Structure formats: structure tokens, C-alpha cells
Amino acid sequence: MTLNDRIFGILMLVLAVAYGWGATQFPEPFGGAESVGPETFPKVIAVVLALSSLYLIVKPDPDNAWPKGRIALELIIAVLVLIAYTLLLEPLGFILATLLAVGTLCWRMGAAPVRAYVTGGVAGVVVYLLFTFALDLALPLGVLSVLEGS
Structure with missing residues (x-):
């Protein structure tokens, strides 16, 4: 059953990359790159999702079921x-x-x-x-x- 977690982890990793890429498409905020802009929160979510996905891929739960x-x-x-x-x-x-x-x-x-x-x-x-x-x-x-x- 570890395959379930790995498949889910791969799908979530793809989502994290797409979400992170989408966050980079926001226009640069007024005030330069140092200021917090609309892309900051989605980038943080993308990083957390990517790290969580990698964890699922590397260390899946041995007894999960759909x-x-x-x-x-x-x-x-x-x-x-x-x-x-x-x-x-x-x-x-x-x-x-x-x-x-x-x-x-x-x-x-x-x-x-x-x-x-x-x-x-x-x-x-x-x-x-x-x-x-x-x-x-x-x-x-x-x-x-x-x-x-x-």
C-alpha cells in the first residue's frame, strides 16, 4: 500500500511546482522585490506542499488504503x-x-x-x-x- 502515498506525493509535488510557478507570474509589487507582495503567500504554500510531498514519496505510510x-x-x-x-x-x-x-x-x-x-x-x-x-x-x-x- 505504500504505492498509494507515493502516487499521491508525486501528484502533490506536480501541483506544488505548478502552484509555485503560478505565484511567480504575479506582477512585481510597487516598492520593489524586497516588499511582501501577492506572490509571497502562494510561494510559501508551494514550498510547504513540495516538502510534504517529498516526505510522502520518500517515507510512505506502510498500511494506508484508499x-x-x-x-x-x-x-x-x-x-x-x-x-x-x-x-x-x-x-x-x-x-x-x-x-x-x-x-x-x-x-x-x-x-x-x-x-x-x-x-x-x-x-x-x-x-x-x-x-x-x-x-x-x-x-x-x-x-x-x-x-x-x-
Whole structure:
């Protein structure tokens, strides 16, 4: 069964390289190469993903098995939610898209619906404020841009 981890590790390594390359395609931020720009966070994620993938390839779990039944269905739902999140990020904006994605994932993991979506809303607002004010990185507001006066 170690082959499962190695195959997954190789796929994730390919994803890490593609994701890291995509991060280098962002335009250079105003202020030069020393400043933190929109490519910084994706590059860090790509490096962490690459290192994790290499670990899976070199030292796979000896007794893992592919999920079956309900667990496989939940994983497929999670992937579909994340795909929908990426597609809705621009039109809905970061806060609403995050509310829906995190809320749905929390609900699928067993949280009560109201608590799940409150968690999603709080996560969306907190991360938006962190990126906007602490990191000075713009996240899309989408339909909430009306509040901004645009």
C-alpha cells in the first residue's frame, strides 16, 4: 500500500511546482522585490506542499488504503466545495465565498449548520482584515464592493 502515498506525493509535488510557478507570474509589487507582495503567500504554500510531498514519496505510510464509501464521498464533496470556492472568489468576494466554503466544510464535518456558517463568516472577516490591514494585500470584495463605494 505504500504505492498509494507515493502516487499521491508525486501528484502533490506536480501541483506544488505548478502552484509555485503560478505565484511567480504575479506582477512585481510597487516598492520593489524586497516588499511582501501577492506572490509571497502562494510561494510559501508551494514550498510547504513540495516538502510534504517529498516526505510522502520518500517515507510512505506502510498500511494506508484508499478511502471507500461515505469517506470517499465526503472527500469528493470537499474537493467540489474548494473548486466552487475558487470560482466564486471573484464574483462573490473573499468574505462571502469564505463564509460559504468554510461553513459548508464545517457542516459536512458534523457542526450544526448555524455554528458552521457563523464560523465561516468569522473566518472570512478575520482573514480579510488580516490580509487587508496587517499584510496590506488586497482581497476581492465582490458583491460587497458596493460598501466600499466602487
